Amino acid sequence: MAVSNSIELPPPFEEAVARHEREIMRFLVRTTRDREDALDLFQETWLRAYRAYPKLDSAAGLRPWLFRIATNLCLNRARGRMRRARVFADEQPDIGRWSASANGDHTAVLELKSAIAGLPDKQRQALVMRKFGGLEYAAIAAALDCSPESARAGVYQALKKLKAATER
Amino acid sequence: MKASHQPGVTEFADGEASAAAIDEMIGAAHARLVHDFAIVRRPPARVGVVESRLGPLLAAESPRGLLALSFLDHSDGGATVAAIRQLFDPVEDRAVAVRAGAEIDRLLDGDASAVTGRVVDFSLVPSPFRRRAFQRLRTVPAGAVVTYQALAAAIGAPSGQRAIGNTMATNPVAIYVPCHRVIRSDGSVGNYGGGVDRKLMLLRSEGFKVDRGNRVPAGAVYGHWLSRIFCRPDCSAVRRAERRQWIIFGDAEHARHAGMRACKLCRPA
Numbered sequence: 001m002a003v004s005n006s007i008e009l010p011p012p013f014e015e016a017v018a019r020h021e022r023e024i025m026r027f028l029v030r031t032t033r034d035r036e037d038a039l040d041l042f043q044e045t046w047l048r049a050y051r052a053y054p055k056l057d058s059a060a061g062l063r064p065w066l067f068r069i070a071t072n073l074c075l076n077r078a079r080g081r082m083r084r085a086r087v088f089a090d091e092q093p094d095i096g097r098w099s100a101s102a103n104g105d106h107t108a109v110l111e112l113k114s115a116i117a118g119l120p121d122k123q124r125q126a127l128v129m130r131k132f133g134g135l136e137y138a139a140i141a142a143a144l145d146c147s148p149e150s151a152r153a154g155v156y157q158a159l160k161k162l163k164a165a166t167e168r
Numbered sequence: 169m170k171a172s173h174q175p176g177v178t179e180f181a182d183g184e185a186s187a188a189a190i191d192e193m194i195g196a197a198h199a200r201l202v203h204d205f206a207i208v209r210r211p212p213a214r215v216g217v218v219e220s221r222l223g224p225l226l227a228a229e230s231p232r233g234l235l236a237l238s239f240l241d242h243s244d245g246g247a248t249v250a251a252i253r254q255l256f257d258p259v260e261d262r263a264v265a266v267r268a269g270a271e272i273d274r275l276l277d278g279d280a281s282a283v284t285g286r287v288v289d290f291s292l293v294p295s296p297f298r299r300r301a302f303q304r305l306r307t308v309p310a311g312a313v314v315t316y317q318a319l320a321a322a323i324g325a326p327s328g329q330r331a332i333g334n335t336m337a338t339n340p341v342a343i344y345v346p347c348h349r350v351i352r353s354d355g356s357v358g359n360y361g362g363g364v365d366r367k368l369m370l371l372r373s374e375g376f377k378v379d380r381g382n383r384v385p386a387g388a389v390y391g392h393w394l395s396r397i398f399c400r401p402d403c404s405a406v407r408r409a410e411r412r413q414w415i416i417f418g419d420a421e422h423a424r425h426a427g428m429r430a431c432k433l434c435r436p437a
Contacts, residue, residue: 007226
């Protein structure tokens with residue numbers, strides 16, 4: 001919106017975001033696979049984005065920026081869940097998908113978890129989004145601000161390290 | 169956030185949802201957002217640009233009052249908008265600028281009431297010192313000036329003339345906060361953010377007849393703020409009274425117009 005030749009007002013937040021809402025919601029549904037969680041994260045994303053909107057310089061960067069916020073919230077949620085899962089795993093080894101996949105082998109689960117926690121940020125995020133969030137590489141790439149190839153490589157490297165760590 | 173320890177057991181187990189389901193969820197999310205959004209929402213600021221007799225002006229108005237007025241040829245309008253954005257949601261409204269332009273036209277034609285009567289919102293001035301300076305400055309009437317030094321003293325900083333100089337340079341609401349009415353102690357008009365020519369034009373149209381050397385004119389009188397008495401510059405009362413009390417009128421007429429009476433010692437015209 002141009003007030004004059006020299007001044008450009010940013011588009012109103014609600015108007016600007018409305019164009020990307022469906023994409024964001026779809027992304028959140030895909031990541032969380034849970035209606036309530038997706039709704040929660042959507043609201044959180046929306047409010048955070050509104051609060052930070054004055055810091056966004058150009059409207060052109062809005063879409064990746066929104067995905068960045070949504071991704072960070074998803075990662076926070078995944079991290080909190082992992083922490084909780086860890087507590088649960090100590091007490092009841094067969095709760096959650098972690099222990100289920102390891103057939104109740106308590107030490108193996110713990111080992112795997114600490115190995116994942118030890119991965120570099122980007123690899124861990126890519127791995128979590130791919131294997132636990134079920135995201136496509138394109139979506140991971142958008143979320144992590146990198147190319148799909150780099151996202152794929154991140155998952156591959158992470159798996160390689162995990163394999164090395166658990167086989168020792 | 170709801171804690172679900174069993175991911176993947178709800179209706180979106182495959183991570184896909186139909187377009188209708190997404191739309192329904194967006195509606196549901198917005199229904200829940202209404203309350204929270206009302207809390208964090210920034211107030212609107214109406215922003216407009218107008219071509220005035222003083223050149224292109226950017227004006228912005230909040231619900232509380234006039235927020236910004238700047239000369240676009242002497243300032244970065246984008247930076248002004250960016251500053252407004254931090255606290256307000258800017259919306260375009262040219263009428264705001266048109267109204268300001270009309271009020272400034274009346275000022276240039278000798279009627280300052282529209283400008284002085286306007287409520288100013290100092291939201292863009294975070295420093296309390298600067299706010300005090302601007303508020304005090306608004307009480308200096310058209311046709312009068314103060315020195316940087318006197319203004320500093322008036323707000324409790326007797327040696328803060330430099331700080332006042334810096335403050336005036338950041339004035340977000342030009343003209344309405346009359347930073348053109350602040351001059352140097354040596355009697356020269358000093359600088360102006362919108363260019364010295366504009367400062368001279370504003371002062372002259374307000375009735376403060378700056379002389380050829382851009383200095384305080386010969387007929388100027390000193391008005392004492394508290395006692396409402398005005399004197400010749402060489403009056404013994406001027407030497408005795410506190411510096412911060414003096415504002416300078418271009419002539420006796422304007423001092424009388426501001427509700428002051430002539431000194432009985434020096435008897436200014």
